Amino acid sequence: MASAARDIVQRPKGPSRTVSSSLGSSSSPTATFHPTLPHSRRASPKQLKPFATEDIKILLLENVNQTGRDILARQGYQVEFFKTSLPEDQLIEKIRDVHVIGIRSKTKLTANVLQEAKSLIVIGCFCIGTNQVDLDYAAKHGIPVFNSPFSNSRSVAELVVGEIIGLARQLYDRSNEMHKGTWNKVSNKCWEIRGKVLGIIGYGHIGSQLSVLAESMGMQVIFYDVVNLMALGTARQVPVLTDLLRDADFVTCHVPELPETENMIGPxxxxxxxxxxxLINASRGSVVDIPALIDAMRTGKLAGAALDVFPSEPAGNGDYFVNNLNSWAEGLRNLNNIILTPHIGGSTEEAQSAIGIEVAESLMRYVNEGATLGAVNFPEVNLRSLTLDEPNHVRVIYIHRNIPGVLRKVNAILGDHNVDKQVTDSRGEVAYLMADISNVNQSEIKDLFESLEALSCKFRD
Structure with missing residues (x-):
């Protein structure tokens, strides 16, 4: 009877592919959650219902941190790991039979790729951004996407502080000269940062942390954001971007990639x-018009700049930052007092470990329980785990179009059973229902699945 439940779980399409059984040895990926935090940080959990975790196939690309890999491997999932991204043709071949994929910023999960992912149930972005995923396509095919929006905030903020000091003192030019054997001890146009004005564009998790660090070093902080925010310390919000640009000695960008932020800093x-x-940009490569920056550097308008992100970035390490990638690359490299780094704002051991833990645990909770808390493209729904103290239970997860009358139809199907818990939420066109039903035998599970699958409100290819 366990195999019947497994067949229901692993149906590649249809909103009810995660109907879960908790009968004895359940095979559902939504029936259990094994906490990974030390017991000292939480009470000992009840024993949760096991299921065939070895049936879950996970593909991790781009050198996802060991902490995340370990969490997923300890669950018993089949985990395949690559240090790099894959060309689209290889990615399509690999993704066809996996249930979970974990990526960073280089892998592009376009509609063209996702339409081949016939068994995919969830995506994990082990980074802040999710613009490398077609979020709308994923949502409409019942695939939530998780990321780690906060874990590398401190790392990025510290990098920017280092770049502010490095630019003010022309450290990188002096270091490069020394490496070439040139001794050039100068103080002309080298400054302390104490008393200078830092202008932060985007006062989110990174911008606000940077604000505190900069103020502790004696800088005056102003910031611009599209919403009114409470300033930390003595920082001050300005009403328009023009005010910030006019008053700041250092301008640093911390905004998402949106149509409104494309070439936000231009001529x-x-x-x-x-x-x-x-100028410092550690947000997204599309935010700064780089040819205009080059002109501003050449004319002396800017005394220095630091860029960690670029409109087009190589898919892997190597001698790729050339004009074939971006037509202005050589001109940018030849400027003085400019710091160029290969998108390493969040590349610290601490940040990558924290990201690995956060995203891996989000994936695990979705696979094991169906919880969508923290999903960027999906309704956020959660129910407590089923335990061995609750025999003959089944968890029903139903992803459907957000249209009138669906709940009435679903509850008509569930109405012949005892619904212990039920929660539903919607986001745009996508609605998500989770229900736990008691006193269900294995022969009824297939009927539940087929009845839900037959409803016309599910998402279809």
Missing amino acids: REFEQMKNGSY
């Missing part, structure tokens, strides 16, 4: 900045 904005000011 007009550079003209509005102070003569001899500095």
Whole structure:
């Protein structure tokens, strides 16, 4: 009878593919959750219902941190790991039979790729951004996407502090000269950062942490954001971007990649900045018009700049930052007092470990329980885990179109059973229902699945 439940779980399509049985030795990936935090941090949990975790296939790309890999492997899942991203043709071949995929920023999960992922139930982005995934396509095919929006905030903020000091003192030019054998001891146009004005564009998790660090070093902080936010310390929000550009000695960008932020800093904005000011971009490569930045550096409008992100970035390490990738690459590399780094803002051991834990546990909770808390493209729904103290239970997860009358139809199907717990939520066109039913025998599970599958409100290819 356990095999019947497994067949229900692993149906590749249809909103009810995760109907879960908790009868004895359940084979459902939504029936259990094995906490990974030390017992000292939480009470000892009840024993939860086992299921055939070895049936879950996971593909991890781009050198996902060992902490995340270990969490998933300890669950008993089949975990395949690659240090790099894969070309699209290889990615399509690999993704066809996996249930979970974990990526970082280089792998592009487009509609063209996702339409081949016939068994995929969830995506994990082991990074902040999710613009590398077609979130709308994923949502409409019942695939939630999880990320780690906060875990590397401190690492990025610390990098920016280092770059502010490095630019103010021309450290990187002096270091490069020394490596070439040139001794060039100068103080001209080298500054302390104490008393200087830092302008932060985007006062989110990174911007606000940077604000505290900069103020502790004696800087005055102003920030611009599209929403009104409470300032930390003595930082001050300015009403328009022009005010920030006019007053800041250092301007740093911490905004998401959106149509509104594309080329947010371009020729007009550079003209509005102070003569001899500095620009730092550790957000997204599309935010700064780089040819305009090059012009501003060459004319002396900017005294320095630091870029950690670029409009087009190589898929792997190597000698790829050339004009074939971005037509202005050589001109950018030849500028003085400019720091160029290969998207390493969050690349610290601490940040990558924290990201690995956060995303892996989100994936695990979804596979084991169906919990969608923290999903970026999906309704957020959660129920407590089923335990061995609750025999003959089944968890029903139903992903459907958010249209009138669906709940009435679903509850008509569930109405012949004892529904212990039920929760539902919607986000745009996607609705998500989770229900735990007691006193269900194995012969009824297939009937539940087929009845839900027959409803016209499910998402279809």
